[in-house]
Amino acid sequence: MTTLTEPENTLEYSRSLDAKDKLKSYRDKFFFPQHNGQDVVYFTGNSLGLQPKTTASYIQQELNDWARFGVEGHFLAKNPWMAYHEFLTEKMAKVVGALPKETVMMNQLTVNLHLLMVSFYRPTKQRYKILCEAKAFPSDQYALQSQIKFHGFNPDDAMIEVHPREGEYTINEEDIFSAIEKNKDSLALVMIGGVNFFSGQVFDMKAITLAGHKAGAIVGFDLAHAAGNLKLELHDWNVDFAAWCSYKYLNSGPGSVAGAFVHEKHLSNVDLPLFAGWWGHDKQTRFLMGKTFVPMQTAERWQISNAPVFSMAACRASLDIFDEVGMDALVEKSKNLAAYLEFVIGEINKEKNNCLRIITPVLNRGCQISIVAHGFGKPLFSKLIENGVIPDWREPNVIRCAPVPLYNSFEDIHRFSTILSSLI
Numbered sequence: 117m118t119t120l121t122e123p124e125n126t127l128e129y130s131r132s133l134d135a136k137d138k139l140k141s142y143r144d145k146f147f148f149p150q151h152n153g154q155d156v157v158y159f160t161g162n163s164l165g166l167q168p169k170t171t172a173s174y175i176q177q178e179l180n181d182w183a184r185f186g187v188e189g190h191f192l193a194k195n196p197w198m199a200y201h202e203f204l205t206e207k208m209a210k211v212v213g214a215l216p217k218e219t220v221m222m223n224q225l226t227v228n229l230h231l232l233m234v235s236f237y238r239p240t241k242q243r244y245k246i247l248c249e250a251k252a253f254p255s256d257q258y259a260l261q262s263q264i265k266f267h268g269f270n271p272d273d274a275m276i277e278v279h280p281r282e283g284e285y286t287i288n289e290e291d292i293f294s295a296i297e298k299n300k301d302s303l304a305l306v307m308i309g310g311v312n313f314f315s316g317q318v319f320d321m322k323a324i325t326l327a328g329h330k331a332g333a334i335v336g337f338d339l340a341h342a343a344g345n346l347k348l349e350l351h352d353w354n355v356d357f358a359a360w361c362s363y364k365y366l367n368s369g370p371g372s373v374a375g376a377f378v379h380e381k382h383l384s385n386v387d388l389p390l391f392a393g394w395w396g397h398d399k400q401t402r403f404l405m406g407k408t409f410v411p412m413q414t415a416e417r418w419q420i421s422n423a424p425v426f427s428m429a430a431c432r433a434s435l436d437i438f439d440e441v442g443m444d445a446l447v448e449k450s451k452n453l454a455a456y457l458e459f460v461i462g463e464i465n466k467e468k469n470n471c472l473r474i475i476t477p478v479l480n481r482g483c484q485i486s487i488v489a490h491g492f493g494k495p496l497f498s499k500l501i502e503n504g505v506i507p508d509w510r511e512p513n514v515i516r517c518a519p520v521p522l523y524n525s526f527e528d529i530h531r532f533s534t535i536l537s538s539l540i
């Protein structure tokens with residue numbers, strides 16, 4: 117922690133940290149669910165981020181222009197809908213460390229994973245395996261299994277899952293590297309979550325990309341829990357492709373439009389197979405409605421349909437905030453929040469017989485800290501909710517807490533610990 121005094125688990129101390137927080141004014145820019153007339157302790161920004169107070173006006177603008185112009189809003193709206201996705205590109209690219217031409221907002225996360233695998237999972241008899249983390253998010257597992265079957269292979273053979281070692285909750289990265297090495301002659305794709313949704317473990321994406329490439333494989337990441345949470349450098353890390361959703365750390369609302377990244381080095385390859393639609397066609401000649409698909413030379417090539425303007429308007433409201441704050445400031449505060457949460461859990465443990473175990477690695481984490489509550493089940497979680505704390509629960513006994521730097525405070529962490537401690 118960047119503090120001079122010894123940390124304390126007291127209201128005064130947590131407020132003194134808030135007083136020094138350069139981002140504290142941002143909390144007021146979000147709506148908080150209420151509990152007994154007070155903001156809840158919202159630690160679920162890793163599942164659904166809170167609503168910025170500006171979002172409604174961004175959507176209202178498009179509703180007004182639709183009412184006013186009808187179809188002509190595609191050109192006459194204040195923010196013409198024809199190319200509405202372009203309003204998001206630059207700011208989104210900055211958040212994930214990509215070039216604008218490598219970035220596009222479109223569809224939903226799992227849909228984007230599939231569309232990108234159409235281009236980047238091209239198995240051959242010799243090279244057909246996909247390496248992923250065990251206990252990946254179910255949607256990712258289904259996507260990978262179905263891609264493997266679609267190409268006529270058997271997931272039991274073609275999917276290499278790297279597990280945590282016996283008795284451990286997180287994956288030893290050495291095991292990822294050795295699995296890549298061991299399968300180097302048959303590996304087509306490495307597809308891992310940048311942050312494991314369950315443990316909160318952050319993977320070394322740069323090193324994994326390097327190792328995957330050395331083995332002759334393509335490397336893609338699911339950044340659902342990484343985008344807007346970590347400082348990413350997708351371009352510099354030489355990642356081949358990535359996809360993420362915008363409703364978790366990116367606060368764009370339930371089911372909002374997702375992101376996709378394709379590295380610059382692939383953009384000049386016009387022969388890459390893909391599932392095409394008119395929005396991936398060269399925009400200069402799109403409306404000549406020619407018979408032949410002329411691909412965009414940017415990640416927009418993977419767009420199929422025209423832009424979903426309302427969800428993009430919500431995404432735009434959020435990205436404007438991210439752009440103002442910047443990932444560096446967010447990551448700095450995030451580290452301090454996580455360290456304070458770790459500290460207060462330690463304080464509870466001193467009094468409560470070490471009943472809480474943090475499974476998220478200290479050196480490899482973002483906002484999220486996952487806690488195993490030994491001897492407590494779902495009733496503990498229900499009690500937390502009854503007392504105005506919204507964390508996230510994973511069976512059998514894991515509490516996932518994500519203090520988010522844009523809107524969570526150190527006081528939230530103190531309140532959380534007081535309530536949790538009183539329930540144990």
Ligand SMILES: *Cc1c(COP(=O)(O)O)cnc(C)c1O
Nearest residue numbers: 224225226253255313338340361
């Ligand atoms: C949240 C999440 C998803 C959700 O997928 P959708 O297509 O947005 O419904 C998928 N994968 C991971 C790793 C996630 O964290």
